[in-house]
Amino acid sequence: MKNDFSTTKVISTRTACAVLLMLLCAAVSLASVPPAVDLPQSEVLRLGERMYREGILPSGVSMPAFIRGDVEIDSSAFSCSSCHLRGGLGSFEGGVVTPPTNGKKLYQPYRRPPSLDDSHDQAGRYVYAKTVVERPAYTRESLANAMRFGADPAGQIFNDVMPRYPLSDRDMSILIGYLESFSSAPSPGASASEFRFATVISDDVSPEDRQALLVPLQKFIDQKNQQLAMYEDFIKFGYKPTIDMQYAFSRASLDIWELKGAPESWPGQLAAYNAARPVFAILSGISNLDWRPIHDFCEAERLPCLYPITDLPVISETAWYTFYFNKGYAQEGEATARFLHQVKKLTPQIPILQIVQDSPVGMALANGFNKSWHEQERQAVTTLTLTAAQLRDKTTLAALIKKHKPGVLLLWTDAALVPKLPKLSKQLPASALLFVSSGYLGKKTKNIAEALRSRIYISYPYRLTPFVGSKDGGFDAKVPLVMGAESLGDRRIVSRSTTMLRQATLRGLNLLYDNLYRDHLLDIMSTQMDLIVRDYERFSFGPGQRYASKGCYIIQLGPGANPALLPKSEWVIL
Amino acid sequence: MKSLLKLCLLSLLVALVAVILPITSHAGESKKYKRSVEKYTIPDVVLTNQDGKKVQLDTLLQGDTPVVVDFIYGTCTTICPVLSAGFINLQSKVTAANQTVRLVSITIDPENDTPKVLKEYLKRYRAKAGWEFLTGSREDITRVMKAFNAYIPDKMSHYPLNMIRSPKDGTWVRLFGIMSSREFLEEYQNVALKK
Numbered sequence: 001m002k003n004d005f006s007t008t009k010v011i012s013t014r015t016a017c018a019v020l021l022m023l024l025c026a027a028v029s030l031a032s033v034p035p036a037v038d039l040p041q042s043e044v045l046r047l048g049e050r051m052y053r054e055g056i057l058p059s060g061v062s063m064p065a066f067i068r069g070d071v072e073i074d075s076s077a078f079s080c081s082s083c084h085l086r087g088g089l090g091s092f093e094g095g096v097v098t099p100p101t102n103g104k105k106l107y108q109p110y111r112r113p114p115s116l117d118d119s120h121d122q123a124g125r126y127v128y129a130k131t132v133v134e135r136p137a138y139t140r141e142s143l144a145n146a147m148r149f150g151a152d153p154a155g156q157i158f159n160d161v162m163p164r165y166p167l168s169d170r171d172m173s174i175l176i177g178y179l180e181s182f183s184s185a186p187s188p189g190a191s192a193s194e195f196r197f198a199t200v201i202s203d204d205v206s207p208e209d210r211q212a213l214l215v216p217l218q219k220f221i222d223q224k225n226q227q228l229a230m231y232e233d234f235i236k237f238g239y240k241p242t243i244d245m246q247y248a249f250s251r252a253s254l255d256i257w258e259l260k261g262a263p264e265s266w267p268g269q270l271a272a273y274n275a276a277r278p279v280f281a282i283l284s285g286i287s288n289l290d291w292r293p294i295h296d297f298c299e300a301e302r303l304p305c306l307y308p309i310t311d312l313p314v315i316s317e318t319a320w321y322t323f324y325f326n327k328g329y330a331q332e333g334e335a336t337a338r339f340l341h342q343v344k345k346l347t348p349q350i351p352i353l354q355i356v357q358d359s360p361v362g363m364a365l366a367n368g369f370n371k372s373w374h375e376q377e378r379q380a381v382t383t384l385t386l387t388a389a390q391l392r393d394k395t396t397l398a399a400l401i402k403k404h405k406p407g408v409l410l411l412w413t414d415a416a417l418v419p420k421l422p423k424l425s426k427q428l429p430a431s432a433l434l435f436v437s438s439g440y441l442g443k444k445t446k447n448i449a450e451a452l453r454s455r456i457y458i459s460y461p462y463r464l465t466p467f468v469g470s471k472d473g474g475f476d477a478k479v480p481l482v483m484g485a486e487s488l489g490d491r492r493i494v495s496r497s498t499t500m501l502r503q504a505t506l507r508g509l510n511l512l513y514d515n516l517y518r519d520h521l522l523d524i525m526s527t528q529m530d531l532i533v534r535d536y537e538r539f540s541f542g543p544g545q546r547y548a549s550k551g552c553y554i555i556q557l558g559p560g561a562n563p564a565l566l567p568k569s570e571w572v573i574l
Numbered sequence: 575m576k577s578l579l580k581l582c583l584l585s586l587l588v589a590l591v592a593v594i595l596p597i598t599s600h601a602g603e604s605k606k607y608k609r610s611v612e613k614y615t616i617p618d619v620v621l622t623n624q625d626g627k628k629v630q631l632d633t634l635l636q637g638d639t640p641v642v643v644d645f646i647y648g649t650c651t652t653i654c655p656v657l658s659a660g661f662i663n664l665q666s667k668v669t670a671a672n673q674t675v676r677l678v679s680i681t682i683d684p685e686n687d688t689p690k691v692l693k694e695y696l697k698r699y700r701a702k703a704g705w706e707f708l709t710g711s712r713e714d715i716t717r718v719m720k721a722f723n724a725y726i727p728d729k730m731s732h733y734p735l736n737m738i739r740s741p742k743d744g745t746w747v748r749l750f751g752i753m754s755s756r757e758f759l760e761e762y763q764n765v766a767l768k769k
Contacts, residue, residue: 067655067656067659068656068659068660068663068752068753068754068755070754070755070756071659071660071662071663071755073659073662073663076698076700077655077658077659077698077699077700078655078698082651082652082655083651083652083655085651091651091652093650093651093652093653093730094650094651094652094653094654094732094733094734095653095731095733095734096652096653098651098652159606159752160606160656160752160754161652161653161656161752375688375689375690376626377626527651527730528730529728529730529731530728530729538685540683540685540686540729542647542648542649542650542683542686542729543649543651544649545649545686550685550686551685570711572684572685572711572712574622574684574688574689574709574710574711
């Protein structure tokens, strides 16, 4: 009986397989070679890129797809680049290997590592996403077939993770045109033998800060070249390198892109530098002014800019090419809003007054606060923007406080206001809450009068728990480091640049091998594991995430001339 | 016109192939996922949903209809699209049969996944009411992962997992791996119809 049962099963499986095979053959004949389209190459690339990244067909509608075998889903939720990533070299996530999908790799035979648990269990069954391990080179025809029916050139069927895309010949041809073109030649500034980098420094930066940035950068370049020299010596003496080794060493150079004069003239200066000697990526950089002109330039040129020292980054959910440490001042404003949102006794009747110094810093703090406050679905607060002169004037602020009678006062001003705080707070009810920014007050934050310290809340976007690692931001030495009042106003240029270099190289450049594409660099950097670093509690990543540190404490100061920093919130406030 | 016809044919074919494939694998009894029945103790934590509302997790997971739980995050690549496509499909199939389905996704990237990110994620997948996406403090999220025997030290190494709670006896069917949506629906119905 039992036997009979399994025989029928075998037969039914066979029949099904035969049907399947017939279907597939029919499919192959149907899916003829996609013809070249009558569009200029630039249009093919633009439309193909949109299909690949956004899942939108040339007609403007969303691409249909079948996933997990039988689930029909349109591509508004995810697209090719969700899995194969923007650079197209694939990913390894959730235990599943997603292979490369750039023409350069597809048109060659390929062998890939198995997915996690991609093996038989005791009963001989696959327990996970089975992966095609080895396949011959694709042609345009077999590639179309792969995307439509999920079969490789040898007829092996993909696992259910790779969706099936029923595309018309014309759309298919556009998509394939894009796959053939992207990630094919090394990006500017990179070759098998050399990486060219630049850093950007604007002329408002002090000589000390400039030096603090350049020392670790120069050391990094020197080390890379030294390692290369040693490696070349080994080769001379007959050492045979492993494949990994061949890609681990390359010459590196660093240009300094000095920006002079008004920020409006920066784009022109940047373009001239980049045209004269294109670079693979911008390593760090520093400015006290709005980072936007540099950000926009990198976005337009598709040029990675890795962790510049700026507290005025561009806040965007879609921008791609600049990795920031965090959102700078805006992050302090956001954290304040989230903290305030959780204050239970804060009823809608209690007036909130936001005083903003008319400066890029004041604006960034206020914008961060307003955006986050709005996200909490709270009523907008009263915001008054005052010039530095108005803030210094004895009567202006007093009159405003008298008029608005705030129960919560946000003071996004510089340290000139610190000595005035005692008098100012006398005007407020005893229950009133005051908020300031440690970034804006800087070193003088610690001069806040002792009597006020239990009433004033301070946003502080850096680490507070002891850090075990070397002082300069590296990971080697084990010196527990506790942040105290001396870290208020510290820009941490050396330590943050060191963190950037470790991070960008160990988990970025060193993993490129022969895929010298800028987009691929950003892909691998954004799919790395979380990091514990000196200046922040945690760095976390994900495709499209561009602000590595998501936290910001709200603190108060302890007593004394060298006050302790007392956290009043979690690192990440929900 | 001719190309339109061809396209229709193509879609039909893809759909057919898609339907045939799981049948063959089913008939060959080569299930691609691991199934077990487990007992979990839900920790006493308060998480935050996509609307910024606080929810007591153990209360949310109780009730007299099954609950399906998975762990995903807003910017995840390969696995989350697959898991979430499964949720969406289950939601539409079950609601079409006039039953309610309760889906709960819990983020494993609480740093990034604010309620706003969660809300946008659900919108992207066109989720209907009944699919909750929760975030919380890292500590609480870790406790929840551990309670479901699903703890991973880093989100980049997570794996596809679905858990379905039986309202009958509070046990959980644990499904590890990638199922076709038909298999997922069957697993769900088995729990729902459990006497």
